[in-house]
Amino acid sequence: MLDYDTEADSYDASRGGVPRAEAAAEAVLGLLPAAAGTLLDLGCGTGIVTTRIAAARPATRVLGADASAGMAAMALSRGVPVVLGSGTRLPVRTGSLDAVSAIWLLHLLRQRGTVAALIAEVGRVLRPGGVFLTTVDKDAAHDVGSDIDEALAPHLTHAPADDAREVAAHAAAAGLRPGGEARFTGHGQGRTPRGSAAALLAGRYASRVSPRGITPRELADRLELLPGQDVPRGEPTYLLRGFVRG
Numbered sequence: 001m002l003d004y005d006t007e008a009d010s011y012d013a014s015r016g017g018v019p020r021a022e023a024a025a026e027a028v029l030g031l032l033p034a035a036a037g038t039l040l041d042l043g044c045g046t047g048i049v050t051t052r053i054a055a056a057r058p059a060t061r062v063l064g065a066d067a068s069a070g071m072a073a074m075a076l077s078r079g080v081p082v083v084l085g086s087g088t089r090l091p092v093r094t095g096s097l098d099a100v101s102a103i104w105l106l107h108l109l110r111q112r113g114t115v116a117a118l119i120a121e122v123g124r125v126l127r128p129g130g131v132f133l134t135t136v137d138k139d140a141a142h143d144v145g146s147d148i149d150e151a152l153a154p155h156l157t158h159a160p161a162d163d164a165r166e167v168a169a170h171a172a173a174a175g176l177r178p179g180g181e182a183r184f185t186g187h188g189q190g191r192t193p194r195g196s197a198a199a200l201l202a203g204r205y206a207s208r209v210s211p212r213g214i215t216p217r218e219l220a221d222r223l224e225l226l227p228g229q230d231v232p233r234g235e236p237t238y239l240l241r242g243f244v245r246g
Contacts, residue, residue, distance in 0.1 A: 018048070019187035024103050024238070025052035027184040031133050031242040036060050036098040040125070042087045042118070043067075043105030047075030053101070054080070060098075065090065088117040092125045100126060102134040103240075106162035107207050115161050116170045123174030126245040132176055133242050136164040139208035141186065144234035147226050148196050155211045155219065164241065176243035183237050190232030197223040 028049070032039065037060060041050045044064030054062035064082040066072045072082045083091060087102070100122045109115050122132045139160055143149045168178065191199075197220035199205055211219045 017188060020185075020189065021048040021052060023184040023187055024049045024240075025056065027182040027238075027240045028053055028101050028103070028133055029056050030182050031131065031180050031240065032057070032060075032099055033131060036131070038097050039063070039099040039101060040065060040090075040092065040097055041080075042100060042102040042122075043108075044075050044080060044082065045071045045104075047078040047080040047082070049103055050075060050080045051078050088114065088121050090121055090125055094124050095127045097125045097130055098127060099131045099133065102132075104135055104138055104238075106134055106136065106167065107138040107160055110161050110207060115167065116173070119167070119170040119176070120174045123171075123176055123245060126176075128245055130245045131179055131242055132171065132245070133240060134162075134167065135238050136162045136167050136241050137239055138162055139205075141236035141238050142189070142191060142208075144190075144236065146191070146233035148191050148193055148223065148233055151219070151222050151226065152196075152205075152209055155209050155214070157208055157210055161207065164239065167241065168243075171243045175246050177246055179242040179244035181242060182240045184240065186236040186238055188235075190235045192228075192230050192232050193223045193226040194229040197221075 039053065039060055039062045041053065041062065041064045044050045044066050047064055050062060050064045054060070062080070064075045064080040065085060065087060066075065066082060067084070067086055069084060072084045075082045085091065106115050109118065126132065137160065200209060200216055200220050200223070
């Protein structure tokens with residue numbers, strides 16, 4: 001698992017930077033009601049997406065929350081008001097928010113029950129008519145039919161934490177009904193064999209890949225035998241789902 005405190009300084013550059021952040025922010029803005037007065041961005045990370053949402057909606061008070069002190073400090077340096085803490089226990093009054101977003105977060109919450117607890121907490125803090133906007137099936141979006149995907153296929157996690165159907169079920173239990181969806185491109189996220197091998201060994205695929213009958217080093221060796229070691233394969237298309245508090 002990544003140490004997000006130490007990863008904060010280099011995180012954006014390794015995750016598509018500004019183009020990917022702008023695409024994510026645009027998708028959120030497309031589902032965010034014009035009258036939303038407050039938005040809490042859970043797992044705001046470095047704030048690269050959060051700041052763009054705030055800039056586009058000056059009438060909306062946009063806040064961030066993250067469990068990593070390093071990430072929170074980076075977001076704060078970008079001007080994002082940030083609370084440090086868990087999304088399952090928010091220091092927010094019941095029914096006080098107009099919107100909550102969670103971009104590229106749920107897939108990381110692999111401990112059993114955590115996603116359900118987070119969505120229940122979202123349901124608590126949203127006012128009636130408030131919206132929850134979250135990416136789902138994040139890791140699966142990277143499967144674009146490439147030779148890298150073929151090499152990793154036997155070792156994929158079969159129950160991702162952000163499975164779209166599971167997320168919808170948790171949302172329903174929290175009093176949230178479906179409220180639209182959007183798709184956006186993960187610019188700069190087309191995988192290369194060399195980069196995939198390095199990411200595997202660094203634990204960046206922990207939420208998606210669990211080598212079976214083989215060590216991570218051996219699986220990385222197979223990736224390093226593929227042609228075009230530094231040629232990016234197709235870029236992912238992420239799915240953003242909206243849910244409305246009843």
